[in-house]
Amino acid sequence: MAKAKYLEIADAIIHQIDIGHYHEGHKLPAHRALAEEYSTTAVTVAKAYSYLAEQGHIESFVGRGSFVKSRSTLKQAIQSQLVEDEWNFSILQPCLGSAMEQIHNAMSQCFREALKPELFGYIENTGCSAHKQAGMKWLQQSSGLQIRSAEHVLLTNGAQHALSTLIELYSKPGDSIAVEAQTYPGILSIINMLGRTAVGVELDEQGMSPSHLQAVCAQHQPSLVVIVPSHQNPTTRTLSLERRKAIASVIQRHHTWLVEDDIYSFLNTEVIAPITNFIPEKSFYISSLSKAISPGLRTGFVKAPQSQVDKLAAHIRSMVWLASPMTFEVAAQLISSGVAFELAKDQKKIAEQRQVIARTILEGERLESQYNSFHIWLTLPEHVNTDEFVNTAKERGMFLSNGRFFCYNESYSQSIRLSLMSIPDQTHFEIGLRHLKTLLDQYQSSI
Structure with missing residues (x-):
């Protein structure tokens, strides 16, 4: 019809x-x-x-x-649709392939072997003790976080829920929130929707600048400082141990909380101590399985200072009561069996392979990445208008993330973020990259 x-x-x-x-x-x-x-x-x-x-x-x-009508910045920057004849380079997620079968097997095992009443009813303290124990194991092994008790771990519906909860609870409308000058649009979306003000902290070749953070804290007195220390989104930069200590020192001197969003720590070649380890009484540490395994599980872990556990737990209970015990049962099964860590290694290996492919196809372009990051921060030639380039790419079936959506004040950016993991089929991924290179060459030849 x-x-x-x-x-x-x-x-x-x-x-x-x-x-x-x-x-x-x-x-x-x-x-x-x-x-x-x-x-x-x-x-x-x-x-x-x-x-x-x-x-x-x-x-x-x-x-x-x-x-x-005005549209959501987050929706414009990150598009989740997967269409067969298109190439979605805009969303950062694991390369979903064999992992889906193992997640399905874990789900089947969880709900076949035993009927646990606690999975179907209300639970105090934001979740089952066994799920918090699994969360503690994930935090310790994937990032080297120092944590003495699983009771310091709170469960959330993914890292985004953790971020929104912490910003809502530990700041008030009108407050300043310090963020990296180029940062994940999801953080900016939360800040804007809750009526807070994002203040950008300059980045250098390592990541957030301690000296500029000091200046921002002195001038704006932010309620929180939000930082992505590993494979930063969008620049891919990872803070060295020395830089993390310097950031911790600045936080320690000011009346502010640190929110350390470390969801990419599993990609680090060697474990680098989190900033939280140096200021545990002033920092909230966030991790999840969304990037390492699957965003569909919606499993987030927050390590809170001992003095704040009850306050944060009460807030989560008031807002959503608790994150779904059923998905955390699956997560706990994956973590305790060791499968979660194997799946994370697999994603790291795929990222390494795709970085090699991308650097080969995009040879000659100005790009920034680590050899095992999920994405690339690509700078367009100076004469190319980023908005026009992104729109032209979209007309040709390529979805890219415009760099301006990562700027805390949405200022113009000459860069785009290019996700390497969201296209499951490697051949289709390579074809998309070649189309992108052709478009880049066409713009370059138009000088």
């Missing part, structure tokens, strides 16, 4: 929005003008506009017209 005319028009407008031809705030054509273009009636166009408004794409005002 043919699609209704108004839906065809709506789909065409959505496409124009997606590729950037209709930008945020753009005024759409009048009903009669668009009706002529599509050989239909103004009534049909009005129906299309009404549908687009219901779906949240546009907003209409009597006497003024219809305009493209």
Whole structure:
């Protein structure tokens, strides 16, 4: 059955929005003008506009017209759809292949071997003790975190839930939150939605600058400092042990909390002590299985200072009561059996292979990465407009993350973030990279 005319028009407008031809705030054509273009009636166009408004794409005002509605920065920077004839280089996740079978086996085993009443009811203290024990094992072995008791571990629905919980609880509307000058859009989205203000801390070749953090703390007195110390998103930089100690020293001198989001620590060649180890009484440490195994498990672990465990647990209980015990049962099974660590090693190996492929295909381009990072921070030639390049790539089926979405103040960036892991099939991945290289060469030859 043919699609209704108004839906065809709506789909065409959505496409124009997606590729950037209709930008945020753009005024759409009048009903009669668009009706002529599509050989239909103004009534049909009005129906299309009404549908687009219901779906949240546009907003209409009597006497003024219809305009493209503002869209989530996070949604623009990170797109999760996987379409066979497209290449999604925008989302950082594990390369899901053989891991899915092992996760499925762990799920089957968990719910086949024993019926545990605690998995189906309410649990005090934000989760089962066995799940916290598994979390402690993951934190210790994947990152070298020093932790004396599993009671210091709280369970969340992934790292993003942990971040939003900590920002909401340990700051108030209007407060400053110090972040890396280029950082993960999910952090910025939380800060903006909760009415806080992000303050950028400059990065050097190692990562966050201790001297600039000192200046930011002195001037803005941030409630929290959020940092990604390993394979930083988007720059891929990893803080050395000396740099981590320097950051800890700055935090120690100021009335602020550290939130150490270390979800990529499993990629480090050698264990590097977390910043939290040096200031355990002033730091919250976050990890999860989302990058190492699967984001679908939604299993996050927070190591809290002993003085804050009860306060944080009470807040989690008030907001969501507890993270799903069923998914944590699967996570605990994977961790205790050692499968989780093997899967993490497999992802690290795939990342190493794809970095080699990417560096070979993109030879001559200005890019920054570590040899086992999940992504690349690619700087475009100076004459290339990043917004235009990203939109053109999207028209050709390549989804890239515009660097400006990683800037704490959304300033223009000459860079893009390129994920190497979200395309499962390696041949399809290589084809996508070659298409990207062709586009880069075309822009370079247009000088």
